[in-house]
Amino acid sequence: MAVVPLLVALLVTACGSGTTPGAPSATASTVGATVPGVTGTEVVVGSWGPQDGPAGFYGAIDRTLDAYFKMINDQGGINGRKIRFIYENDSYQPAKTVAAVKKLVEEDKVFALCGGLGTPNNAAVMDYVVANNVPHVWPATGTTMLAVPFKKNIYAVQLNYTTEATIATQYALDQLGTKKIAVFYQNDAFGKEGLDAVQAELKKRNLPAATAVSYETADTNFSAQALKLQTSGADTVILYAVPKPGGSIIAEMGKIGYAPKLLSSSVINDPSIFALAGSAINGMLIEAYLPAFDDTSNPKIVEYQAFMAKYAPKEQIGGFTEVGYAYGQVFIEALKRAGKELTREGFMANLDQMKNFTGSLVPSLSYSPTDHAGVKAAYFQAAKDGKFVTVTGYITLK
Amino acid sequence: MRWLRTRRRVLAPYVLGAAVLLLIPPLLGGIPGVAPGYVLYLVSLALIYAIVAIGLGILIGHTGQISLGHAGFFAIGAYTSALLTLRLGLPFVLALVVAASLSAAIGFLLGLPALRLSGPYLAVATLGFGLAIPQLVVWQGSWTGGSSGLHGLPPASLPLGALTIVFRTDQDYYYLAAAVLILLTIFARNVVTSHTGRAFIAIRDSETAARAMGVDLVRYKTTAFALSALYAGIAGGLYAHVLHGISPEDFTVLLSVDFLTMIVLGGLGSVGGALSGALLLTFLQNALTRLPVVHDFKNLYIVVLGAILILTIAFLPRGLAGVARSVRLRWAARPRDGASRVDQIVELGEGSGV
Known part of the structure; x- marks a missing residue:
């Protein structure tokens, strides 16, 4: 029975640690403090999705988004900052999604998330993302759960x-x-x-x-x-x-x-x-809700196909790469609007003011400080x- | 408490193990660039999977009964514990006890067909069980949360005399998982070295011979199933609370295959092997995804993992436990005092246990 004192020691340590700032929320941006994932020359953005397994075909979305940010960096970045994009493979398994998001938030210290994929996966990390106040632009799911009830830092786009x-x-x-x-x-x-x-x-x-x-x-x-x-x-x-x-x-x-x-x-x-x-x-x-990916009479689609040819030649022109491209467009617009002094609060406050934005494949996108449901037309x-x-x-x- | 007693002679590994587990969090805090919460979450998952692996090891390694459906028991434990705490507001410990008991009872029932089935037939039967559980969860969506799952579980708590410990951070859950794992490791070691454990091994080696010796097959086979399901059920209950939520996607057949891989990697027929196999596989799965992407081959890590598994089976058929054992034997058999090597090996082999 000599192990019992050891176990008690383990548990008492657990108890004691309850009051220490183990939760990363303590590192969330506060006035004067450094903003996670932001330096003068760089902003870190994270995402997750399956790159293997039965749902692996969704992986094209993150790969296209990565290519889109490469293009933006080639053009000089946004407000003097290049984008460092980290996308994690969760194999569509919620336990791995939780690990991926903890890594992105606590270790990589991402400024924001963009395009985290899957209904069960988003459900598994939703409370954590909200508690840590990490902006998540365009979660890749049509579930209404992310927008209703309203969540301050989650910006849904996809028609639910x-x-x-x-x-x-x-x-x-x-x-x-x-x-x-x-x-x-x-x-x-x-x-x-x-x-x-x-x-x-x-x-x-x-x-x-x-x-x-x-x-x-x-x-x-x-x-x-x-x-x-x-x-x-x-x-x-x-x-x-x-x-x-x-x-x-x-x-x-x-x-x-x-x-x-x-x-x-x-x-x-x-x-x-x-x-x-x-x-x-x-x-x-x-x-x-997005224009047809093969409709070459649409100048926005011509632009998308030209991008694919140059930056993602191995990926297929199709629904998944089209949304990946659109995620990039919306996120970059949000980053532009947030301005040179980049904070999470500023980023979200500016995104809340977006009204009828037509500069992306999304026909029209609006937000308000109380409505983050995204597209409502089809x-x-x-x-x-x-x-x-x-x-x-x-x-x-x- | 008889089942948690350990002899002084074999206490050393536990003291060492507990000390290492206790020291990991403060050490992590000292490494720059490492987020302790994230790492501790991963280690907690590994510890929880290790609990399942130890239970599965008793079934497969000691009793010789295959199961490809342990994700099903894991799911039963997770859902029972989640539903009881979330919907009925039961205390965490009570919910965990109910979850473990229910899982064990279903394990007992699944042990009944195992009396007539063996080898590939039993593998398919248990596979069917593992596949069915998530489907039942989706089907009964109105109270199980369906495919979107259950979320926002209350934090686990543990009444300890006058004091109630509430688990909130990743570190808290890590200590909880570690404590449960240590208890269940000791329990498993005691079971496999007991009369029951010897009956398990007799069944594995030859059912006919075991029966001739008076081993009650019905009793011991169902006990082995119930015991391994108990482990999976406890692990499932912990898992639900570490993640604060679950969905059917957590319990795919791939997870059952992972559990099997863990115990083969660690070495069949060894509690320590199951434990180390679980830790190693979880570590490899996470570490290898960090490999650089070569020639746009994003899934290189799966190929590397496959290669490691093939090499392990080819060169270390008795897994990590086999390596540890041969190292121990060689060390004990080093030349000393002129005694013959053979005598020392025989002497050591006799007492080295399982």
């Missing part, structure tokens, strides 16, 4: 799933003459947020609730769900699904001769969808012969 689904519902009811809606959704936080928003909009209008049909990420056969959707008698189906199950359900509906109007979350936007869904997908409307594209073509202008919530 609640707004997206509400726009789809309003558009169906008001423009497409929809009488009865069914929702096909992924049984997780993403899918349920979409479903809840559809139901909320219907309830607001005193309409009967939509028929909800769910799937699990592991499902491979969707014939039962297709039948359920058909027997619901809905004339419109809204999809909150990722490409593979989304494409499969559309194909199944086509097989049984059920042809409702289809509307989908932007999440489904992947070239593989056309082969999976077959001809039944034609006419499906899909929401988007447009529709329609599936046509293996491509998505733009069919509406930007639509905002009613």
